[in-house]
Amino acid sequence: MAQHYRLDFVLLPQGWAPDALVTVAEDGRISAIDAGGGAGGTGGPQEVERVSGFVVPGMPNAHSHAFQRGMTGNTEYRLSARDSFWTWRQAMYGLANRIEPEDLEVLATQLFIEMLKSGYTSVAEFHYLHRRPGGDHYPDGLGLWDAIIAAAAASGIGLTLLPTLYQTGDFGGAPLKPSQARFASDTDWFLRAVEARIGAERSAAPAALRTGAAFHSLRAVPLETLREAALALRRIDPALPLHIHVAEQIQEVDSCLRQTGRRPLELLLETGLLDEHWCLVHATHATAAELQGISAAKATVCLSITTEANLGDGFFEAARFLKLGGRLCVGSDSQATVCPAEELRWLEYQQRLRKKRRAVLADKRDPHQAAGRSPTVMSTVVATPPRRRRSDTFRPTRSPLSKSSRSSADSTACPSNSTMVSPKRLGRACPSLRRPARRGPPRAHTEPAWPRPPRTAGAARAPRLDATATGCPGRTRRDPRRCPSC
Numbered sequence: 001m002a003q004h005y006r007l008d009f010v011l012l013p014q015g016w017a018p019d020a021l022v023t024v025a026e027d028g029r030i031s032a033i034d035a036g037g038g039a040g041g042t043g044g045p046q047e048v049e050r051v052s053g054f055v056v057p058g059m060p061n062a063h064s065h066a067f068q069r070g071m072t073g074n075t076e077y078r079l080s081a082r083d084s085f086w087t088w089r090q091a092m093y094g095l096a097n098r099i100e101p102e103d104l105e106v107l108a109t110q111l112f113i114e115m116l117k118s119g120y121t122s123v124a125e126f127h128y129l130h131r132r133p134g135g136d137h138y139p140d141g142l143g144l145w146d147a148i149i150a151a152a153a154a155s156g157i158g159l160t161l162l163p164t165l166y167q168t169g170d171f172g173g174a175p176l177k178p179s180q181a182r183f184a185s186d187t188d189w190f191l192r193a194v195e196a197r198i199g200a201e202r203s204a205a206p207a208a209l210r211t212g213a214a215f216h217s218l219r220a221v222p223l224e225t226l227r228e229a230a231l232a233l234r235r236i237d238p239a240l241p242l243h244i245h246v247a248e249q250i251q252e253v254d255s256c257l258r259q260t261g262r263r264p265l266e267l268l269l270e271t272g273l274l275d276e277h278w279c280l281v282h283a284t285h286a287t288a289a290e291l292q293g294i295s296a297a298k299a300t301v302c303l304s305i306t307t308e309a310n311l312g313d314g315f316f317e318a319a320r321f322l323k324l325g326g327r328l329c330v331g332s333d334s335q336a337t338v339c340p341a342e343e344l345r346w347l348e349y350q351q352r353l354r355k356k357r358r359a360v361l362a363d364k365r366d367p368h369q370a371a372g373r374s375p376t377v378m379s380t381v382v383a384t385p386p387r388r389r390r391s392d393t394f395r396p397t398r399s400p401l402s403k404s405s406r407s408s409a410d411s412t413a414c415p416s417n418s419t420m421v422s423p424k425r426l427g428r429a430c431p432s433l434r435r436p437a438r439r440g441p442p443r444a445h446t447e448p449a450w451p452r453p454p455r456t457a458g459a460a461r462a463p464r465l466d467a468t469a470t471g472c473p474g475r476t477r478r479d480p481r482r483c484p485s486c
């Protein structure tokens with residue numbers, strides 16, 4: 001049965017509208033928006049749920065690796081003076097080679113709940129875990145794909161599953177390393193599996209699920225294989241969403257240049273494959289000509305600023321790209337932060353830091369909006385929404401979960417928030433709860449030699465800090481009002 005919501009204020013393509021009536025059809029999709037305050041044929045006021053405050057369109061999360069939620073916060077320490085994306089990747093491989101389908105389902109369920117709570121209402125899951133640790137296929141099918149689908153169904157988030165082709169360890173056809181064995185995917189197997197999944201979706205009842213496909217990167221998929229697979233996928237579904245990581249790292253660009261004489265984005269543009277169904281993830285080190293090419297092809301760039309900042313990737317020329325008419329979307333990627341508002345805030349702040357100006361990405365004609373397009377359009381650029389969704393330019397950002405489900409997700413004792421796993425399994429799924437074996441006596445902790453602040457008159461004793469008691473490291477347990485930070 002359709003549901004009706006009366007909203008105090010809602011953001012529509014034409015701007016803020018007061019007192020709007022939104023109808024959500026039985027399949028969970030918005031079927032009507034009456035911004036005039038009319039009854040809208042609801043059949044009676046008792047059937048309308050009132051939603052107070054301001055409501056904005058739900059955001060699609062266009063790039064996610066759910067399993068990496070298991071290491072959030074666990075790589076924030078220095079290993080060497082040359083820590084980088086590549087050293088982080090080794091830690092990520094360590095986690096990737098421990099995850100089993102049941103772990104992934106739990107991790108992803110919790111992550112998708114967090115996404116819903118932060119305002120993402122659908123997610124494109126870029127999924128390259130296919131095999132068992134060691135490289136054998138699972139005997140009972142694609143357990144790791146099914147784990148993601150089950151997690152999306154349990155949480156209520158819309159899912160575009162992007163099974164990801166992954167064949168080589170670097171440009172030039174380098175073989176996969178043992179730590180990459182779980183990602184290995186033969187082209188025929190991959191195409192058959194994706195086609196079977198799409199066929200099953202076509203014959204099933206409408207659901208908030210769609211299968212697309214991804215190529216991990218040009219490092220992981222030789223260009224000729226990518227071309228053949230992309231054309232084969234187009235024959236299966238002409239509008240199939242196709243995603244790829246590209247030009248995220250300088251080392252990646254340099255390696256591509258050495259092997260092929262071309263930059264990664266040059267190679268991709270030269271294939272002539274790109275169109276509005278392609279999403280280029282990162283494209284951090286795109287030249288002006290490459291940005292022009294992406295914009296002309298109508299492909300979208302997905303930025304994950306919090307992940308790109310976390311990994312030290314570099315700056316994307318967002319202002320230039322929008323000026324060229326380029327299309328952007330955002331994603332949570334490594335789950336360093338799961339919040340669309342933060343991604344958009346730091347997208348703008350990144351440009352401010354780079355250009356030493358303010359409001360860089362704002363539209364000249366409408367200074368409250370991003371340049372070139374309304375927030376609604378931006379939210380649906382590469383939304384890869386579930387098939388047959390027609391009017392989902394707006395979705396309330398309300399989690400469909402019950403209060404009991406929410407509270408279990410909130411009760412976090414672990415910095416990776418993996419509290420929905422039993423303690424035994426949690427030790428496997430969450431590296432932050434795995435205590436390393438202690439060798440030898442504990443090392444004495446040495447305080448850094450910070451200069452001591454001058455003591456002021458009447459301050460007999462420095463306040464005792466207790467971050468856990470007050471939530472603020474500057475507050476004292478005895479007298480919170482004396483905190484100089486608050």
Ligand SMILES: [Zn+2]
Pocket residue numbers: 063065126245281333334
């Ligand atoms: Zn990624």
